[in-house]
Amino acid sequence: xxxxxxxRKGTEERHPEEPARTRSVPxxxxxxxxxxxLLVALTAAVSWGSTSIPAGEVWNVVxxxxxxxxxxxxxxxxxxxxxxxxxxxxxxxxxxxxxLVGTAMxxxxxxxxxxxxxxxxxxxxxxxAVAAIVLGLGTGGALGLGLSGAAFVGALATFALVxxxxxxxxxxxxxxxxxxxxxxxxxxxxxTSYLVLQAGDEQQTHSVLFWLxxxxxxxxxxxxxxxxxxxxxxxxxxxxxxxxxNALIMGDETAAGLGVDAIRLRRELFTLTSLLTxxxxxVSGAIxxxxxxxxxxxxxxxxxxxxxxxxxxxxxxxxxxxxVDIVCRTAMETQELPVxxxxxxxGAPALLYLLDRRLGSGS
Amino acid sequence: MRIGxxxxxxxxxxxxxxxxxxxxxxxxEITGLVGPNGSGKSTLLRTxxxxxxxxSGRVLLSGTDLRRLSPAEAARHVAALPQERGxxxxxxxxxxxxxxxxxxxxxxxxEDATDRDLxxxxxxxxxxxRHTGRRFTELSGGERQxxxxxxxxxxxPDVLVLDEPTNHLDIRHQxxxxxxxxxxxRTTLVSLHDLNAAASVCDRLHVLHDGQVVASGPPRDVLxxxxxxxxxGVRATVVDHPLTxxxxxxxxxxxxADAPDVRPVEPAGAGIPMSALSGGSGAGPGRSRR
Numbered sequence: 096x097x098x099x100x101x102x103r104k105g106t107e108e109r110h111p112e113e114p115a116r117t118r119s120v121p122x123x124x125x126x127x128x129x130x131x132x133l134l135v136a137l138t139a140a141v142s143w144g145s146t147s148i149p150a151g152e153v154w155n156v157v158x159x160x161x162x163x164x165x166x167x168x169x170x171x172x173x174x175x176x177x178x179x180x181x182x183x184x185x186x187x188x189x190x191x192x193x194x195l196v197g198t199a200m201x202x203x204x205x206x207x208x209x210x211x212x213x214x215x216x217x218x219x220x221x222x223x224a225v226a227a228i229v230l231g232l233g234t235g236g237a238l239g240l241g242l243s244g245a246a247f248v249g250a251l252a253t254f255a256l257v258x259x260x261x262x263x264x265x266x267x268x269x270x271x272x273x274x275x276x277x278x279x280x281x282x283x284x285x286x287t288s289y290l291v292l293q294a295g296d297e298q299q300t301h302s303v304l305f306w307l308x309x310x311x312x313x314x315x316x317x318x319x320x321x322x323x324x325x326x327x328x329x330x331x332x333x334x335x336x337x338x339x340x341n342a343l344i345m346g347d348e349t350a351a352g353l354g355v356d357a358i359r360l361r362r363e364l365f366t367l368t369s370l371l372t373x374x375x376x377x378v379s380g381a382i383x384x385x386x387x388x389x390x391x392x393x394x395x396x397x398x399x400x401x402x403x404x405x406x407x408x409x410x411x412x413x414x415x416x417x418x419v420d421i422v423c424r425t426a427m428e429t430q431e432l433p434v435x436x437x438x439x440x441x442g443a444p445a446l447l448y449l450l451d452r453r454l455g456s457g458s
Numbered sequence: 459m460r461i462g463x464x465x466x467x468x469x470x471x472x473x474x475x476x477x478x479x480x481x482x483x484x485x486x487e488i489t490g491l492v493g494p495n496g497s498g499k500s501t502l503l504r505t506x507x508x509x510x511x512x513x514s515g516r517v518l519l520s521g522t523d524l525r526r527l528s529p530a531e532a533a534r535h536v537a538a539l540p541q542e543r544g545x546x547x548x549x550x551x552x553x554x555x556x557x558x559x560x561x562x563x564x565x566x567x568x569e570d571a572t573d574r575d576l577x578x579x580x581x582x583x584x585x586x587x588r589h590t591g592r593r594f595t596e597l598s599g600g601e602r603q604x605x606x607x608x609x610x611x612x613x614x615p616d617v618l619v620l621d622e623p624t625n626h627l628d629i630r631h632q633x634x635x636x637x638x639x640x641x642x643x644r645t646t647l648v649s650l651h652d653l654n655a656a657a658s659v660c661d662r663l664h665v666l667h668d669g670q671v672v673a674s675g676p677p678r679d680v681l682x683x684x685x686x687x688x689x690x691g692v693r694a695t696v697v698d699h700p701l702t703x704x705x706x707x708x709x710x711x712x713x714x715a716d717a718p719d720v721r722p723v724e725p726a727g728a729g730i731p732m733s734a735l736s737g738g739s740g741a742g743p744g745r746s747r748r
Binding site: 398 | 560566
C-alpha cells in the first residue's frame with residue numbers, strides 16, 4: 096500500500112521535470128515553404144494535362160502575358176493562358192477561401208467539427224445559385240455577381256436556420272450541430288437537384304454534379320474576379336481579429352473579460368463566412384471536406400493561435416485544392432472527375448478519425 | 459483601484475437575478491462573495507467583467523462607471539476568470555496566457571518584449587513556467603485554473619474577478635490556488651462556494667441572498683449561525699480553527715435548519731449507541747453508521 100502511494104506520488108511529480116513541449120514548426124518558415132510548394136503546384140497544374148507543356152514554356156507564356164507582349168505564334172499560349180492558368184488560380188483561390196471559411200466557422204460556433212459543407216451552408220448557397228439561374232437572375236449579372244449574391248442569401252439563410260435549430264442554452268452540442276446541418280443540407284440539396292432537373296438544361300447531369308459535388312471546370316478569367324477580391328479581403332479582415340478569435344474560442348465570458356465584444360464579433364463572422372461561402376459556391380459548387388480538414392491539419396502543425404493558423408490555413412487550403420484538381424484532371428484518360436469526388440474520398444476517413452477522437456472520448 | 463457596486467439590477471434569461479445589490483471591493487483586499495446557488499453571485503460577477511449589462515445601477519471602478527469605458531479599456535483594468543472551459547482547439551498553455559495581452563494590442567500587432575516578459579512572469583507566478591508547450595485541454599483541473607489565473611495576471615489588471623475558481627478541484631489544488639491569490643495581494647473579487655475557504659481567505663465577505671447583499675463585513679462578523687440558518691438553510695456553529703485561528707464553520711450535515719429539532723438531549727458517549735443519535739432525524743432507521 097505504502098509502496099503504491101509512494102510510486103503514485105513519484106509519477107505526479109514527474110511533470111515539472113518534463114521538458115517543455117513546444118510546437119516544433121515555426122509558422123514563418125512553414126508559410127514560406129507552403130507558398131513555394133503552392134507555386135510549384137500551380138506550375139505543375141498548368142503544365143500537366145492532355146497536352147503536356149514544359150514548365151519553362153508555361154512561365155514564358157505567363158511572363159509575356161503579364162508584360163503585355165504579344166504571344167509567340169505556334170505556342171500553347173491559348174491553352175496556358177485561357178484554360179489552365181485561370182483554372183489553377185481558381186483552385187488556389189477556392190482552396191484558400193475554404194481554409195479560411197472553415198477556420199472562421201469553427202471559431203464562430205466554437206466547434207472543431209464545423210464546416211460550411213457539413214452545416215448545410217454550402218447546400219443552401221447551391222440552392223440559392225441554382226434558383227437564381229432557373230429564375231434567370233444570375234446569367235446576365237456582371238461577373239457572376241448576381242449568382243454570388245443569390246448564393247450568399249442562400250448561405251446566410253441556411254446558416255441562420257442551422258444555428259437556430261442547433262443552438263441550445265447559448266451553446267452548441269457538437270453532435271447536435273452536425274446532425275442539424277447534415278439534415279438541413281440534405282433537404283436543400285434534394286431541392287437543388289429537383290430544380291436543376293426541372294430547368295431542362297441540356298447539360299443537366301453536369302449541372303447537378305457541379306452544384307452538389309463541386310467542380311472547377313467552369314474556370315475562366317471573369318469567374319476569378321469575385322473570389323480574387325473576396326478571399327484576400329476575408330484573410331485581412333480575419334487576421335486583424337486573430338486575437339479576438341482566440342478569445343472567442345475560449346468562450347463568450349472569457350472574450351468579454353479580455354475586452355472582446357463577442358456578440359458583435361460573432362455577427363460579423365456570421366455575415367463574412369456566409370458571404371465567402373456564397374462566392375465560393377457560385378464559382379465552384381459545394382466542395383466537401385476541405386474547409387473541415389484544412390484547419391485541423393494546420394492546427395496539428397502550428398497550433399490553435401489564429402494569428403498563425405489563418406495564413407497557414409489559407410496557404411495549405413490553396414495547395415491542397417490545386418493538387419487535388421491536378422489529380423482530378425489527370426487520373427482518368429477519358430473524362431475528368433469533379434473535385435468534390437476526390438475531396439470526399441480523402442475527407443470522409445479524416446472525419447471519421449475526428450469523430451472518434453472528439454466524440455469517442457465521451458466529451 | 460476599487461470596485462463599487464451601486465444599486466445593481468441585472469436580468470438574466472428573462473428574470474431579475476440581481477436586485478439592488480450594493481457592495482465595495484476595497485483596494486488590495488480579497489473580497490468574497492458567498493451565497494446559495496441561484497443567489498446571483500455569478501450574474502453579479504459577469505456584470506463586473508462586462509459579459510452582462512446591468513438593467514439599472516452601476517459598477518464603478520474607482521468612481522468611473524465601467525460602462526463608459528471601451529471594452530478593451532475596461533479589460534485593462536478588470537481581468538476575469540469565468541467558470542467556462544473553452545473548446546478543444548489545440549491551444550498551448552503559453553498561447554492561453556498570452557491571450558491576456560489582447561486588450562493592449564491593436565490589429566496585426568505582434569508580440570513585443572514587454573508582452574513576452576509579462577507572459578513569462580505570469581507563468582512563473584503560478585508555477586507553470588515549465589509547461590508552456592503543453593496543450594491546455596490536457597491539463598488537470600488545478601493546472602488549468604492556474605493557467606487561467608496566469609492569463610489574468612498577464613492582463614495587468616487593477617482588479618481580479620474570479621467566479622468559483624476552486625470548483626471541481628481537489629482539496630490540495632483548492633488550497634494551492636487560494637494561497638496563490640492570497641500571496642498576490644491584489645484587489646480581488648471572488649465568489650466561493652466553500653464558506654470555510656471564504657472565511658480564511660477573504661478580508662471581507664458579502665452574502666448574497668435572492669439577488670441582494672444581506673450581510674457584509676469581516677468573515678467572523680458575517681458568518682453567524684443565525685445568518686447561516688436563514689440564508690443557507692443549514693444548522694452550524696462557528697468555532698476557532700485549531701490550526702489557523704480562522705473562523706471554522708462546523709455544519710450539521712444531518713438535517714437542514716428548518717427540520718424539526720429531533721436531537722437527543724443527552725450528549726454522545728453517555729452509553730447511547732451511535733446509531734441512536736441519528737434515529738428519527740430523517741436519515742432513517744436503516745442507515746448504517748459503522
